[in-house]
Amino acid sequence: MSDREAEFLEYVSAHRGRMLRTARLLASGDDHWAEDLVQVALTKLYVHWAKVRRDEGAERYAHRILVNAFLDERKRMWRHREATTERLYDASPPTGADPADRLTVLAVLAKLPRRQHAVVVLRFFRDFDVRTTAELMGCTEGTVKSQTSRALATMRDLLHEPLETMESLR
Amino acid sequence: MTDLKSLLDDAAGQEPALTDADLTGDLDRGRRAVRRRRITGIGAGAAATAAVIGVGWALLPGLSAANTQPQVATTTTPTPQPTTDHPPGRPTGPLPPKPAVPVELVARTTQFPGRLTCDLVPKGWTTKLLLRGDDEQVELSDPNLSNPEQYREYTYQIRLRWATMRDEGHGLIPDKYSEPWSELPHVMAGTKEAVSTGKSAYDGRTEVFVRQEKTGPRVIVVTDGAVNLGWDEKTLLKFAGSCSHK
Numbered sequence: 001m002s003d004r005e006a007e008f009l010e011y012v013s014a015h016r017g018r019m020l021r022t023a024r025l026l027a028s029g030d031d032h033w034a035e036d037l038v039q040v041a042l043t044k045l046y047v048h049w050a051k052v053r054r055d056e057g058a059e060r061y062a063h064r065i066l067v068n069a070f071l072d073e074r075k076r077m078w079r080h081r082e083a084t085t086e087r088l089y090d091a092s093p094p095t096g097a098d099p100a101d102r103l104t105v106l107a108v109l110a111k112l113p114r115r116q117h118a119v120v121v122l123r124f125f126r127d128f129d130v131r132t133t134a135e136l137m138g139c140t141e142g143t144v145k146s147q148t149s150r151a152l153a154t155m156r157d158l159l160h161e162p163l164e165t166m167e168s169l170r
Numbered sequence: 171m172t173d174l175k176s177l178l179d180d181a182a183g184q185e186p187a188l189t190d191a192d193l194t195g196d197l198d199r200g201r202r203a204v205r206r207r208r209i210t211g212i213g214a215g216a217a218a219t220a221a222v223i224g225v226g227w228a229l230l231p232g233l234s235a236a237n238t239q240p241q242v243a244t245t246t247t248p249t250p251q252p253t254t255d256h257p258p259g260r261p262t263g264p265l266p267p268k269p270a271v272p273v274e275l276v277a278r279t280t281q282f283p284g285r286l287t288c289d290l291v292p293k294g295w296t297t298k299l300l301l302r303g304d305d306e307q308v309e310l311s312d313p314n315l316s317n318p319e320q321y322r323e324y325t326y327q328i329r330l331r332w333a334t335m336r337d338e339g340h341g342l343i344p345d346k347y348s349e350p351w352s353e354l355p356h357v358m359a360g361t362k363e364a365v366s367t368g369k370s371a372y373d374g375r376t377e378v379f380v381r382q383e384k385t386g387p388r389v390i391v392v393t394d395g396a397v398n399l400g401w402d403e404k405t406l407l408k409f410a411g412s413c414s415h416k
Binding site (some may be wrong): 046 | 174183193304316334
């Protein structure tokens, strides 16, 4: 194994779990789709590893690819799945929170337009600021702000409760 | 007051345990992708070399005994291959009738239903808005085609969609491709730069990505599989070049 591959695996070991959690929210709880998104992002990360490490950092790049793969896939007329390996992915549901609450939140996310959906995940789950979110999504900061505002309004309506977002501090 | 961060944190579930199989799979997929890129690069390079040799052969006098007449040197641009994997098996079902004469491209006289619009349209065809918003999609079809559902999907309509190229750090990339726009072979759609997939051997469709600004990420993607139009690529490019987003 080359140094490059060892470095890549070190990165994957440290970040794969967190990427999968982000992808689960983007995929509205579809664990197979989430795994696909992560695999797409990591594959592209491997291909461009040297350049990415040198220029912008692996984590930023991986998030950009993850979000772009999500945005891209939802607008395709058909969905392209990653090739499977000999090992089938075990999509057993995550444990922890109240399943009913979890499903409600995921259902609400699924109802958001895709860019609003991505903005919510990047800003309120990954805690990226407006500028970083805009860079990751390839849009302006103004677009991120307006998408955030619309998304929160929709979520409040659908969840039937006010949301504490610490928006004033962002 | 409910904290959104907590809601999302719970909904994302716990971090799964990482296994050796995960790591091996990620590494294998990466290695395969690198191999694919190398093979694609070699293929494109070989095609370009063959074209250069072909041109040189045609232009150098006396190399061929039969070369007594001026020869027209032709080069071919390798058709870019979309990266999308198709499901196995070709689409089945009857095709709509091919017209004896290609349907004429005429100036638009009615408004399109959304923000996508084209100055030129196939004569007599009508538009339908399929999707509104950032990913607007419009379909054009012949209202006089009886019982179109009997025909194979995508063989009797043209679709337009408003799309954004993705930025992966080494240039803007149209969806379905893995190479940046700057590295793809270009054609002109009217006055606009475009990339064409060429006619798919799989389902006969041609997709044309027409860039809307010189440096911006926005493209209009025109998908034509309409057998009942009888268009060649030149006509399709003329049509695609007349389309814009209001």
